[in-house]
Amino acid sequence: MAKPRVVIVGAGFAGYHAAKKLARIARGRAEIVLLNPTDYFLYVPLLPEVAAGVIGPTRVTIPLAGTLSGVRVVIGAATGVDLRARRVDYTAAEGQPARLDYDRLVLAVGSVNKLLPIPGLTKHAHGFRGLPEAVYLHDHVVRQIELAEAADDPREQWAHSTFVVVGAGYTGTEVAALGQLFTDQLARQHPRLPIRPRWLLLDVAGRVLPELDRRMSETADEVLRRRGVDVRMGCSVREAVAAGVRLTDGDFVATRSLVWCVGVRPDPLVAGLGLPTERGRLVVDEFLGVPGFPEVFACGDAAAVPDLLHPGQLTGMTAQHAQRQGRLAAHNVAASFGHGRRRAYRHPNLGFVVDLGGIDAAANPFGVALSGLPAKAVTRGYHLLVMPGNRARVAADWALDATQSRQAVQLGLVPARAVPLENEAPEVPVGALS
Secondary structure (H helix, E strand, O other): OOOOEEEEEOOOHHHHHHHHHHHHHHOOOOEEEEEEOOOEEEOHHHHHHHHOOOOOHHHHEEEHHHHOOOEEEEEEEEEEEEOOOOEEEEEEOOOOEEEEEOOEEEEOOOEEEOOOOOOOHHHHOEEOOOHHHHHHHHHHHHHHHHHHHHOOOHHHHHHHOEEEEEOOOHHHHHHHHHHHHHHHHHHHHOOOOOOOOEEEEEEOOOOOOOOOOHHHHHHHHHHHHHHOOEEEEOEOEEEEEOOEEEEOOOOEEEOOOEEEOOOEEEOOOOHHHOOOEEOOEEEOOOOOEEOOEEEEEEOHHHEEOEOOOOOOOEOOOOHHHHHHHHHHHHHHHHHHOOOOOOOOOOOOOOOEEEEOOOOOEEEOHHHOOEEHHHHHHHHHHHHHHHOOOOHHHHHHHHHHHHHOOOOOOOOOOOOHHHOOOOOOOOOOOOOEOO
16 A cells, blocks of 8 residues: 655744654654755754854754655645645745645644834835845844945944844844844944944833743843843834834934844735634644644644643744644654554743843743853753754854854845845744753
8 A cells, every 4th residue: 555645834843843753653654745945944043143143054954854864855835735635735946836645734834924014114124034034134234334334424324333123022132132242243343433333122012022931031131231232112113214214102213224023923824724713823623633624733833722731822832832743743643544642732831041142141941040151051052952953063153153253244145135024934933942
C-alpha cells in the first residue's frame, strides 16, 4: 500500500517542530512534505541582534534540508486549500502554480503584522518580521547615521539620526534597546556627527511589555530610559509622511525611520478557508484537530487552541506554544494512523526572556524575576538550548561582539521596495521559554 502523505504548511516554530517530531515517530511509514516559502527555519527571537549587527544574518537561519531527515521540503507559498479535494495549492519557487494532495494536513502558517488605518503607514513604515527586514534595517540605520554626519542643516541631522519604533511589545522593546546601543557605537565611528542619535519607543499601552510580567516591564523600562531611549506610553502615530511622523499627543517628530512592531494577526490563508475562526484564528479542538475535518490539524499562531489550564481562554501566540503545539500535532497525526493515542494540548507558561543588549536583560523563568547579568545568562542560555542549529556560531558571534568593535557597513542587499509593510513573512513567535 502507498504511504499516507502528510503535508505540513509553514516552517515556523510550529511547522518545523511538527515535521521534525513526525519524522521521528513515522520512521518512514508516512511521506512527510513540508511546504514553505524559504528553505530555512528562521529563529525570529534573535532578529533584533541581526539588525544591530551583533550576529550575522545566517546565524538565525536553520536549513530545512540539512536538519529534517526524512522530510521532503517543497519551496513555495501556499495560496489556498481545497478541503474537499484534500489539496493544497501553492506558487512554486519559480512562480508557476502547483498543488500537493494530502491524506493528512497540518496548517502552521503562522502570523503577519497587524496593520492599522493610519495615513501614510504602509508607504513610510517598515515591519520587522523576517530576515529581509532585519538586514534592511541594519543597512538603513548605518545609512541614516552617515547621512546625518554629511548633513550641514541641524534639522536634517536630527531627522536622519532619529528612529521611531511603534509597539513596545517583545520585538519593539528589543529593537529600540539594541538600536540605541548600535547607533551610539556608530556615532563614535563618525566623530563629525555633532549630536547623539536618539530612539523613540511608542505604544498605546500604559507600560513597556504590557503582555508580560510587571517586574519584567519595570526592568525593561528602567534600562531603556537609562540608555537614553525616549519611551512614550499611551502614545502612537497619527500620521506618517516623508518628513516624519505626527504623534497622537500632537507632537511632530522629524525622522526618516519608522519601524512597525505592533502586534500580529493570523496569516490571511486562514480567512480563505471558509471555516470558523476566533479572533481571526482557525478554530480547533484541544487535540488541535479542525472540527468537521478529522484529517486536518492546525497549530501555532494560526490556530485558536483552547487553553485547558485557563478555561474560556486561548493559548497565546508565542514561540513557546507554537513549538509545543507543533510537536503535539505530529503526535496526534501519527495517532490518526494508529501509532499511539492522541493527547490534548496542555502547557503552562514557563516564563519569558527579553534581551536588552549589552549586559542587560529581563527574564522570569518559572516565575522567578531576574535582571542584569543573571537574566542575561538565562536569556542567552535559553536561546542556545532552543535553537535547532548554529549554536556554536551564535555563541562565537556573541563572544566577538563582547571583545571587539562591530563592523558597520551597508551591504545594500535588500532595497526598501523589497520589504513593504503590507507583505509580511510568516510565523512570529515571542521569545518564550519552552
